[in-house]
Amino acid sequence: MSKALIIETIKSNIEITGVEATRLAGEILGALRDELVREGRLGLPEIGSLTVRERAARSGFNPRTQEKIKIKAGVAFKFRPSVSMKTDAHASLKKAKRKAAKG
Template identity: 50%
Template sequence: MSKAFIAEVIQGSAEITGVAANRAATDLMEAIVKELKKNGKFTLPSFGTFTVRKTKARKGVNPRTGEEIKVKAGKTVRFKASPSLKKMV
């Protein structure tokens, strides 16, 4: 799924211009990111839940050189599909 696809669906559903639909898709994505930053979790009922998880620092391997490297601790976003989404798919 892409931002263009979301904008196209919004445009067809709301019968608005492409520019307005693109702006709405951008605003939607920004709102989701803002909510993830604020609460660490975002749920769309009947679709699923996005959660922010911390990752620990670890050792990795450069695939080209085989050299060991250090990977810093960070954050990642996980998605868990709702049971109703799993049934639909």
């Protein structure tokens, strides 16, 4: 989903100008980002939750040269879909498979 799609959805559903819809979309996305940064978790009803986790430094290797390298510590994001999202996605996938089998 792109910011442009969010803006277009806002414009068409509440009938405001493009400038106002852009500002509103920016405010919403900014609030979501701030919540994730501040709390380390963001729950979106009917969609799922996004959490931030710390990753420790570790060693790895370059697959081309087999040379050992150090991988810096950092953060990783984990998304966990809601039950309704899983159910809807599974139904959609089954429908697509049936349609492909017919065609």
